[in-house]
Amino acid sequence: MGLLSKPIKTLDDLFVHTLQDIYYAEQQITKALPKMISKATDPMLKQGFEMHLEETKNQVKRLEQVFQMHGQPAKAVTCPAIDGILEEANDILGDVKDNDVIDAAAAAAAQAVEHYEIARYGTLVAWARELGRDDCASVLEQTLKEEKAADAKLTDIAESRLNRLATQR
Amino acid sequence: MGLLSKPIKTLDDLFVHTLQDIYYAEQQITKALPKMISKATDPMLKQGFEMHLEETKNQVKRLEQVFQMHGQPAKAVTCPAIDGILEEANDILGDVKDNDVIDAAAAAAAQAVEHYEIARYGTLVAWARELGRDDCASVLEQTLKEEKAADAKLTDIAESRLNRLATQR
Numbered sequence: 001m002g003l004l005s006k007p008i009k010t011l012d013d014l015f016v017h018t019l020q021d022i023y024y025a026e027q028q029i030t031k032a033l034p035k036m037i038s039k040a041t042d043p044m045l046k047q048g049f050e051m052h053l054e055e056t057k058n059q060v061k062r063l064e065q066v067f068q069m070h071g072q073p074a075k076a077v078t079c080p081a082i083d084g085i086l087e088e089a090n091d092i093l094g095d096v097k098d099n100d101v102i103d104a105a106a107a108a109a110a111q112a113v114e115h116y117e118i119a120r121y122g123t124l125v126a127w128a129r130e131l132g133r134d135d136c137a138s139v140l141e142q143t144l145k146e147e148k149a150a151d152a153k154l155t156d157i158a159e160s161r162l163n164r165l166a167t168q169r
Numbered sequence: 170m171g172l173l174s175k176p177i178k179t180l181d182d183l184f185v186h187t188l189q190d191i192y193y194a195e196q197q198i199t200k201a202l203p204k205m206i207s208k209a210t211d212p213m214l215k216q217g218f219e220m221h222l223e224e225t226k227n228q229v230k231r232l233e234q235v236f237q238m239h240g241q242p243a244k245a246v247t248c249p250a251i252d253g254i255l256e257e258a259n260d261i262l263g264d265v266k267d268n269d270v271i272d273a274a275a276a277a278a279a280q281a282v283e284h285y286e287i288a289r290y291g292t293l294v295a296w297a298r299e300l301g302r303d304d305c306a307s308v309l310e311q312t313l314k315e316e317k318a319a320d321a322k323l324t325d326i327a328e329s330r331l332n333r334l335a336t337q338r
Contacts (some may be wrong), residue, residue, distance in 0.1 A: 008265045011335040014274055017261075080260070081281060084253020091249070092186075096177045107185055108292040112250060115284035122324070123277040130332040155291070163299040166180040 015127045016072055019063060022120045024076035026060045029113060032086045040097040040106050042165070044157050049110070053151050059143045066136045085112050104166040107158040114151040121147060185241055188232060189288045193245035195229045201255045209275050211269040211334070213326050218279070221319050223246060235305045254281050256281045270288045273335040276327040283320040290316060 010016050033053040040046040067074040089109035096102045119146035128137035175181050202222040208288040209215040236243040258278035265271045297306035 008261075008270065008274075009267055011270055011273060011332065014265065014270055014335070016275070017264075022255075045253040062295070080254070080256040081250075082255040084251070084256070086284075087249040088190075092177070092183075095186075098178055101177065101180055101183055105177075105182060108187070108288075111292060112285060114287045115288035116254075116281060117316075119277075119281045119284035123280060123327075126324075126328055126332055127273070130336050136178065144267070156337075158292075159295055162297055163180065166183070167299050 006059045011103075011127060012131055015124065015131060016070065017077065017116070018120060018127070019066060019070075019072070020077040021043065021081075022117070022124065023074060024079045025082035025116070026056055026063060026075070027076060028079075028082050028086055029117075030056050032089065034110075036089070036093070036110065037095050038049075038145055039102055040102070042058065042103045042157070042162055044161065045103050048150075049106075050158060051126055055146050055150070059146065060126050062139055062143055066139050069136055070140070072121050081116060085109075085116055086156060089113070098166075099132055100162070100165040100168065104158065104162045107154050107162055111151055111154050111158075114154065117147040118144065118151065122149045180296060181300055184240065184293065184300060186246065187289060187293055187296070188235060188239075188241070189244050189246040190248045190250075191286070191293065192229070192232045192236075193248045194251035194285070194289070195225055195232060196245060197248075197251050197255055198286075198323065199225050199229065201258065201282075201328055205258070205262070205275055208262050208271055211272045211326070211331055213330060214272050214276060217319075217322055217326060218275075222278075224315050224319070228315065233310055235308050235309060238305050238308070245288065250285060251282070254278075254285055258282070267335075267336065269331070269334040273331045275326065275330055276323050280320055280323050280327075283316050283323065287313065287320065288328045 006013060008017055033049055037046055037049045040049055048078055064074045092105045092109060093102060096105050112155050121140055124140045128140060202218055204216055206218045209218055230315060235241045235260055261274045261278060265274050290309055294306050294309045294313055297309060
């Protein structure tokens with residue numbers, strides 16, 4: 001925690017801190033997705049990433065809405081978890097040479113990102129409800145549903161196409 | 170990828186690399202859990218972490234079994250994703266002062282770890298099947314089920330106890 005950050009004493013402080021963490025994470029994902037789009041060769045995967053980039057931009061706006069509803073400035077705090085997950089995604093996409101194997105690796109890397117978000121939004125929804133902020137919970141839940149759907153779609157593309165194509169190399 | 174690592178050309182190479190990644194991750198989790206156990210004050214959460222430490226040690230052995238079944242030496246490669254997730258867990262447990270709020274934060278941090286593992290084992294099971302290694306898939310699937318159960322148990326403890334206790338601060 002930075003020297004100027006507010007100390008975390010209550011569940012409300014923890015909720016706000018976690019909003020700031022996922023706000024940073026969504027911004028980093030917005031920056032990382034164009035590279036994944038350019039690396040992907042399978043048309044369904046590429047299109048899935050393009051759609052998810054648009055969804056992610058909207059999720060950033062939703063977080064700004066939640067900050068406002070909760071009377072807090074929209075602020076990002078560095079999230080070492082997403083930095084590590086995206087660093088690993090970047091490393092693996094650099095290490096694999098064959099296009100079909102890159103697609104399988106890219107889908108798996110994206111699923112690690114989705115699962116981080118599912119964990120965080122799941123927690124945020126539960127904390128918002130406990131804090132009596134059902135209004136914030138319902139906005140955060142829209143994103144949680146999108147992340148789960150994105151993960152399920154990646155499983156479907158990987159298991160129906162990408163993994164099979166990658167074994168032919 | 171280290172200079173001495175084998176280049177990733179095929180789905181089989183990617184499968185082995187991801188086994189090495191999660192082998193490192195499980196080892197780091199084994200090292201991190203005792204600190205989480207010592208920080209947790211809620212008896213159900215503490216007991217849940219203690220049980221999961223034993224499960225994790227067994228998951229390490231299962232990975233060694235899969236390496237052997239696949240004719241590969243058990244080797245770990247640095248996994249920046251788990252390093253980042255555990256760094257973030259450590260930061261938050263250091264930043265929060267109240268015990269009940271620490272418990273809520275610790276459960277959430279553990280769920281981020283579980284979700285990373287769910288993503289990776291889900292991928293590994295699918296790749297093992299695609300590679301015709303149903304034997305490896307079935308061993309990996311045992312761990313996948315344990316990780317999903319651990320995540321569900323954490324949701325249950327958090328939503329039935331920890332979050333409520335934390336709002337009373």
